[in-house]
Amino acid sequence: MSAETLQIDSLGAQGDGVAHPEGATVFVPFTLPKEEAKVARVKDQATLISLMSAAPERIKPVCRHFGPDGDGGTCGGCSLQHAGDALYHPFKRDLVVQALKSKGIEAEVAPLMTAAPGERRRVVLTAKRTDKGLLLGYNQAQSHHVVDISECPIAVPGIVSRLGDLKRIAAVIVTGSDAARLTVTETLNGLDVSIEGPKTVGSGQRRTLTDTLNSMQRIGRVSLNGEILLEPAKPLLDFSGARVVPSPGAFTQATVRAEEAMAELAIAHIGKAKRIADLFAGIGTFSLRLARIGQVQAVESDGNAVQALDHAWRNTQGLKQLTAEKRDLFRRPLMTQELNKFDAVVFDPPRAGAEAQCQELARSKVKKIVAISCNPLTLARDLAILTAGGYKVGTVTPIDQFLWSHHVEAVATLTRR
Structure with a gap:
């Protein structure tokens, strides 16, 4: 594998630099447009050896683990720490612009709501x-190699300062050679640590874990594959005054600021709607806020999340009627006649989007829709279904919830013509 020099022309959708030697397309991680790079290439993938010239937008990464010179290997948690805001922010917004353009959707794309370091309250680590x-x-990019981290600039200080404690907890549970995944969420009552991987733990491990946690502060809960092992303090999340005890490993928005921005956009669009459906509702991130406006039907496939949502509603004063239903919206979307009783619908599906549900929505009489997505491509597909059914897209707002990565959140507002 010989070295060659490439001119970087643009950034690809994954955040890699893109070169076009002799008409080919080659992806070069950790490079920027207008740079000249010496690389080792295998087909369309290249490894950066050295920079021959740097772009004016290049900045020094803030994390010691980032990039080809990172300590102990290249951490795959971030891909764009080397890009200054003048390049990075337009790149993030353009991911949404190009996705909409690919489906022929004409809509106003708002300026990017930016992120700051130290905001991620939820991280997924590998042990x-x-x-x-x-x-x-975090795993090294495109590898199963785990980069042992001592810092993480994207995460909240409450997680970063506890990396040593998290490693001690993982050391009790992870005794074999197989890797485990730790989903760590900062809550009002300390860290919620959800571990997936090892099938079970013995009585000796439980005793050791108890002793380990007794020497620590502000570890709210430790669970393994959904089973609570220890819960010194029930983890609590606050959704505008509604306190929720999330189920182990429950999905939460990555940052509080992005979550609040999404909720504000949704509430501003639906206005004074009296009957609202919140689809793919999770633990009630939006449902419990919407219940301050009108009656809400929350639909979610995870039974534990439904229970957490319902419990929070029953124990929060000042909310209107809310019903929580367990239902797989991929297999059993709300049908047109079911949807027609609602004035507004909010949906926030997984990355796969909500194709089946949007086909039913497109035939409904719902006046206003808010579509929230962490995948611009499936969002654009779903919006195309809705516009073909008679809805008009208003504003699409990109939100940088995933700092220095190629992922971006977006909130789209729609009104029936």
Whole structure:
């Protein structure tokens, strides 16, 4: 594999630099447009050896683990720490612009709502035991190698300051050679640590875990594959005054600021709607806020999330009627006649989008819709279905909830013509 020099022309959708030697397309991680890079290439993938010239937008990464010179390997948690805001912010917004354009959707795309370091309250770490001890961190890009981290500039200080404690907890649970995944969420009552991987733990491990947690502060809960092992303090999340105890490993928005921005956009659009459906409702991120406006039907496939949502509603004063239904909206979307009783619908599906549900929505009489998505491509597909059914897209707002990555959140507002 010989070295060659490439001119970087643009940024690809994954955040890699893109070069076009002799008409080919080659992706070069950690490079920027207008840079000249010496690389080692295998087909359309290249590894950066050295920069021959740097772009004016290039900045020094803030994390020691980032990039080809990162300590202990290249952390795959971020892909764009080397890009200054003048390049990075337009790149994020353009991911949404190009996705809409690909489906022929004409809509106003608002300026990017930007993110700041230290805001991620939810991170997913990998723990793996090796001959040198336990590693805890993020996987190296396109690899199963775990980069053992000692810092993480995107995460809230409450998580970063506890990396040592998290490694001690993982060391009790992860005893074999298989990797485990730790979903760590900062809550009002400390960290909620949900571990997936090891099938079970013995009585000795439970005793050791108890002793370990007794020496720590502000660890609210530790669970394994959905089973609560220890819960010194029930983890609590606050959704505009409604307190929710999330089920182990429950999905939460990555940052509080992005969550609040999405909720504000949704509430501003639906106005004084009396009957609202919140689809793919999760633990009630939007449902409980919407219940201050009108009656809400929340629909979610995860039974534990439905229970958490319902419990929070029953224990929060000042909310209007809310019904929580367990239902798989991929297999059993709300049908047109069911939807027609609502004035407004909010939906926030997984990355796969809400194609089946949007086909029913497109035939409905619902006046206003708010579509929230972490995948611009499936969002654009779903919006195309709705516009073909007679809805007009108002504003699409990109939100940088995933700092220094190629992922972007977006909120689209629609009104029936």
